[in-house]
Amino acid sequence: MVRNGQMHEIVRDGPNMKSTDRHILAARMGRIDSSEIRRVFQLAGKLENPINLSIGQPHFPTPAPIIQAMEKALRENRTAYTETQGILPLRERLSRKFHDQNGFTAHPEDILVSSGVSCLIQLLLLATIEPGDHVLLTDPCFLIYRSMLNFLGARITTIPEQFSLKDVEGLDGDLKLIIFCSPSNPSGHVMSAAQIRWLADLADQTGAVLVADEIYELFDYDGAFTSAGSIYPRTMTLMGFSKSYSMTGLRLAAATGPKDLITAMTTLQQYTVVCAPAPVQWAGIPALDLNMSSEVAAYRKNRNYVLERLRGRLNVGEPRGAFYVFPEIPGEDRAFVERAIMEKELLVVPGSVFTKKKNHIRVSYATDPDTLERGMDALLDLL
């Protein structure tokens, strides 16, 4: 029996594994697929010493005060469940951060601490999306939005990230969520205040919630970043510690937004993620006091260097934040990425992971200047 077109089948072996034709996976599993990325990583895994511009995390170490705060929390035996919503001192510190740095008010009781922005997106989508629900994304976008929305059966409309008022005015009135990431993974695009206002108006007209993934907020090289919550109160703001403080493997993030949606996500967290790792929550408090300007300045320099090297060769738009560029390349992205790996031991990510277009690559410049220079040499050689 093939169940709803499901392609997977549980492997059955061993003495009690009677073969049946019963399929166990939900049909929705057929709608997420990581084979594309896996194929690239399998190819890349064969390389001895690749030039790695595929990385989605800072190359600098986690700042010492964060490590020390975790060690202190461990010494104090802060290893038990915390309250589902996150420890109050962290939510209080986040409340101050949203006020001081993001320019909006978020009370501690309206903040949910979770185990990474991906976890928050999952909680948000599980709490809201029913099959057929309509969601607006900007294109290109972080692959998890599209994957999890497909998984849950949402209907997706995209507008280019460089959208104008005209692009938004043409949209219909039946939207549940409007999701964007600024500064953007994968393009480095920073959403202008005007663009956010247009999306906010659309949210107002349609009853949709505006979801602003601001995990790259610190990597804002031209002072162009506006936090959506400062423009529009009905924003679900997602903030993360992973990129800002190079703690991707420590799993800490927070959301704030419409009260009942935060309540629903908290209820759901209680039944799934339970809580963010306790000692990491404690370390999140001093993290928010850190001055990361020298790390950001280094990546600004990297961004400028990449723009300079690619000028006149590849079109990268205006990457003003995060630590990626997303150039259009001649030919098909997967073939290009395979050639980069085979001919130059250069790792970049095929753009079709982030957009339906097949002629872009994502280049990360979250690395040291030497690696970046070798990467740019290799990339330009390939053209």
Place this chain on the structure above:
Amino acid sequence: MVRNGQMHEIVRDGPNMKSTDRHILAARMGRIDSSEIRRVFQLAGKLENPINLSIGQPHFPTPAPIIQAMEKALRENRTAYTETQGILPLRERLSRKFHDQNGFTAHPEDILVSSGVSCLIQLLLLATIEPGDHVLLTDPCFLIYRSMLNFLGARITTIPEQFSLKDVEGLDGDLKLIIFCSPSNPSGHVMSAAQIRWLADLADQTGAVLVADEIYELFDYDGAFTSAGSIYPRTMTLMGFSKSYSMTGLRLAAATGPKDLITAMTTLQQYTVVCAPAPVQWAGIPALDLNMSSEVAAYRKNRNYVLERLRGRLNVGEPRGAFYVFPEIPGEDRAFVERAIMEKELLVVPGSVFTKKKNHIRVSYATDPDTLERGMDALLDLL
């Protein structure tokens, strides 16, 4: 507009919060509810110094070697994303644990490390359950099974945890999952080898996957525990570090089972939880070498003490593991729990969180002997 009978509504306030009657939460959010537990905790929160027998975690501190291993991992800057499936050295050590302690073979490539057993249950159910799918639970059972199954629209059948072959033979042939927890939260019941065989036969007949939540495996006071994977290869075994090593807030667990189901859960983890906290994964390796027999002996003593105090007063069945008893009480559970809080400052959990019956309470004996004695005094006074 009321959307699929949805009761919740996003609170709208602030200047741009035009009131619309559009509801944003998915209908499924109406099918999980934490109000019952919240109400108890709200009552309990008013107490200065309660006798707390409601706790679902050991009272002893996380063993020092685990803390030290985390500190070492932090010093070595192991703070970045790990591979989605979990670090190989931990999966190798888990493979050895499953062989040596659980009596079955699990290759490292068939093990998924995640951020707690609740996370694994979520991944498992998201990967498998479609609305209307039929799942068998034993009763009473851990509240998350029922909550998340309801959330995803499963059809649930229950059999008593003390089921006989007859109870299983009467079941129909259309099952997707059979889920049980042994030793059991909330009752301490340890599933006999015969019971596991009957469930395995049922799984074989129906094509269902047998899911064994063995998070309390170490708390096996009478040597009665059998790991389901040693009897039936098509078992999805869920193991956790939280209870065994008192690290509930560190978020570490692992699953092993049918290959394609582990693959599906890993794919889904990549889009949701991403990975378990990196330094905690490293600490999981030495944790599995620890000898916890003195902690287990202390809880065995507590179990014996509770049985002795309750003998002839309350029926608790045969609690042979975990750290709970689940006595039948006179009258309605919620009223009893409220009375316990108000009259005796005693915290226990109403049984209706774990079963449809309304006349049980869960009493945790994961505490020091003095607190336990005061708790038993209070409980017996209430009868």
